[in-house]
Each structure stands twice: as C-alpha cells, then as structure tokens.
Amino acid sequence: MRNVRYPDDELLALSGIQHICFCPRQWALIHVERQWEENLRTAEGHLIHQRVDDPFFTESRGDIVISRAFPLVSHTLGLYGVADVVEYIRSGDGISLPGHEGLWTMRPVEYKRGKPKTDERDEVQLCAQAICLEEMFGVRVGRGDFYYNEIRRRVPLSLSAELRERVRSLSEEMHDLFKKGVTPPADVSRKCNLCSLQNICMPKLTKKTLSVGKYVRKHVKEACSKDV
C-alpha cells in the first residue's frame, strides 16, 4: 500500500481521520452512509470555527504571517481538507513567501473546543495537516499547535515518526473501508455516550442476538395465541 499516489477522485475528507481514530463505524456512518446529526458539541464547534473560517483573512505580525481556512491536499495519504490556520514563521531556512522577504517555515494551528483530549484524535488530524503542507510546499513541518478554546491557550505538538505512522495507517483504513463500501459493526463502549451519532448508529443493534426472523415469528405466535 505504501508509495501509492491517490488520484484526485479518490481523495477523502481529512477531517474524517478524527472520526476513524475515534471509531471506524462513526467514520463510515458519516463518510459512507452520509449521516450526520448536529448535536450540541458539533454546533459549538461551528461557533468557534466561524472566527477562523475566513479564507480572505491573512494577518501579518512582523515575523509571523497568518493564513486562515488554508486548503490542503496529500496524494500519498489520499486526503484533502482545510486547516483552520497556517502560520508562516520567519526563520533561517524554509521557503520564500510571495510579497514577503526572507525564508519562512510553516506550522498548522487547529482551533479546538474544550480542553486537551486524552486520545489521539486531535493529534492525528494536526499531523495529517502537517503532512499535507510538507507535500504541497516541500518543507519540513516539525511542529503543529492546538488552540484550545476552553483554556484559551496554545498547546504545541511535536510530529513524531510514530504519530506519522499512525496517520498513514488510519488513512489506509479509511480508503480500504471506502473502497469496500462497508460500515463496520459497532464496538460498544463508554465512548458511545460521547458520540454525536449514537441515534443513527444504534450501537446495540449491531450486537443484537435476537434475529429479526425470530422476532417476527415470536410476535405472530403471540398474536395468534391471544383471544380477542
């Protein structure tokens, strides 16, 4: 699978890497079944993003140039998406930036609701964004930042080889499921209560021991044994 270059029409949404990292079924429900339910969490997410989703808005603060709603693509991962913010940072090496002097390195910044999470969902997303930048601009991106809304602080993330490997294997899993067009059964756990797609997923359903055939026969039998 390595060294594959995915053509344009096989690219998948980069944002899905968070979903598949959380639960393959959730990813498939959103990206294969195309079901999506807004709940409080996703709605809150939109509100925070409104500030950053303005593609015509670049700020420059001397040694840092900020570009918002930055389009991304990686043909080795087969993913496309948009970064909340990409920062160009003036440094000794890197790439040149039209309209600015000197050399610049790049850093993706992702705005997040709430506090730093304990799982790797956010990390793989940021890392995937960095890999896109590396491919698009031929630069090395060693670090990305989260800006967590609740603590109003930046948290840096160093993009290790392990993390990059995890991103590659998740994107492979996405492409594999997408190609087969399957929605895997749920792996029921406590995580299900945090999931905005619980109602659509019906996680217990995929674990049901009662077959529909048996259920129907049982009710027919009951109906026929009751007198009016």
Place this chain on the structure above:
Amino acid sequence: MRKLLNTLYVTTPESYLTREGENVIVRVENEERFRIPIHNLEGIVCFGYMGASPHLMRLCSDNNVGLSFLTPSGKFLARVNGRVRGNVLLRRTQYRRADCCDASLEIAKSFIIGKIVNCRTVLGRGARDHGAVIDCDRVRTVDALLIENLLKIEGCDSADTLRGIEGNCAKFYFITLDELILKQKDDFYLIERNRRPPLDNMNALLSFLYTLLAHDVESALETVGLDPYVGFFHTDRPGRASLALDMMEELRPFLADRLALNLVNMKQVSAGDFLKKENGGVILTENGRKAVIGAWQKRKQDTITHPYLNEKISIGLLPYVQAMLMARFLRGDIDGYPPYFMN
C-alpha cells in the same frame, strides 16, 4: 434515542413562509405572525397555496426538515426536496432488492405481518374495553379471518398472493372498525373504505390522518437516505411514494385508525367539523383540521417501548426509527426488516 422535535402545521391558508437567519417566519398579508428557530423543527406542513421562499426551502433542506404543501382541505400538493442526501450505496441496494422479486417479497411480508398483527390489536383492544356494548361475535369472526391470513403469509410465494391476503384483511378489518365507533354513530360509520374523494365523515377523517402520517414517513425515509418512491410491496408508479406507502401499512392501525376512533368516541370531533362538497366528497373544516392536528401532535409526544429495540421512544419518532431499521437492514447490520408491533 434522538429527541422528537416539533412539526409546524401552518393552517391559515394565506400564510407565506420565509426565512430570517436560522428562523422560519410565517407571514400573513406581509405581517409576521409567528417565528421559530429551524433547530426546533422536524417538519413543516403547510395548508395553502401561498408557498414559501426558496431561501426557506434551502434552510429546510440543509437541516433535514421535511416541507410539504397541502391544499387547505388537506389534499397533497407537493413536497420540497433539496439535494439528494445519504448514501448512494444504500439507495443502490434498495433498488437492487426492489428489482428482485424474492427479496422484495420477504420485506413485503414483514410490512403485511406488522399490519395484520396491529389490526388485530386494535380490534382486540376495542372488544376487550367495550365488550358489553359491541357485537363481539362479529369482531371474533373477523379476527379469526385475520389470524388465518396471518398464518398464510410466511409460506406465501408470490407478490400477488400477498396482495390478495392484504386486500382481504383490509376490507374486513375496515368494516369491523365500525363496531368500535361507540359515540355519534349517526354521523360516523364505516361501511367501506373510500378515498377519491372520501364520501363520509369517517373516511374523510382517516384520509386526513393518513396524509399527516405520509408526510412524516416520507420525511423519515429521506432523512436516512432511502428513496421513498421505490417500494417492495407497492409497485413503482410515477408520482407514488411506494416505500412510504409500504412503511405506512404497519403504522396505520396504531397511529391513525386508533386516533380516529378516539377522536370520535371522545367527541373531540363532531359532524360540524365536516363539510359535504357539491361533488359528494367530504372534507374537514378548518376548525376540524385544527382539532385533529392538535390531537395528532399530542399523540406524538406519548412514549412507547419499541419491541425490537427495547428502547423508550416518543411515538412521533416511530416513522424515523422504522426508516432507520430499514436502512440498517439494507446495509447489512440486521438480518431482516423488523416491523413495529404495537403493545
């Protein structure tokens, strides 16, 4: 389970629907009469010819809110659908199954088993509750006929046979519903089911309730990404929402028939709520429609335990839950389509 949101029924015929930000605005003669955030709505049903702005239609389609237009008397005019949503693989599977007689027949059996079992429950409950005042022998005779047909379904090997079974059951069930009308018997009776147009008050009431149910079922199917026009029991006919009709079969006795009986028996509707038109057809008056919609809305808030999922849900979510179960079955999560059996 997801929360049941409200359906907005706009009964003033002069109403025009527009949008302001994330709100639905109802205007009458250019004056704002009502506003509600789209996020509180499940659907909008509008009785009138004035219509709605394309901007509002977009708001509905983006938020998965079904939007239907009916004439002031409740006859279906149009539904507004946005972009096709959901999974193309799901719809492909739906079409492939619908093209295959055997697969369709299996699913159709589920609908009809659900329907006949629920018809029996409606009759049985009526007989139990009012045994003293109704002709129980008549009910028992029909009930025996329903059971006999019910037992034939599993081994039934053609769609035509199944249609025969369904037609037979429906006919006898309907005339027996007449036994369960306990009050206002001079104004409400069921000699037969007639639809185009309904020729008596009871048929008009049932037709109106079925229209409300059809809107909800069609919206539910679209929400989960199924095509309401391709069914497994009802054959394709341009303009006919066959899958919605299929899915309504098992829900009619529970959601519509019993509500119609209650409305009459509790005297929540009376002869004055109906109009006989010059063509012989009977329709509900505006006040009559308001009374029926009020009762329908209230009924949707009641809670039941779904027998297959073993989960408590509001009655109003039933169409959505059944649509979801159909989608899950077609996508291979479960081994058949589990109809809803009322308790």
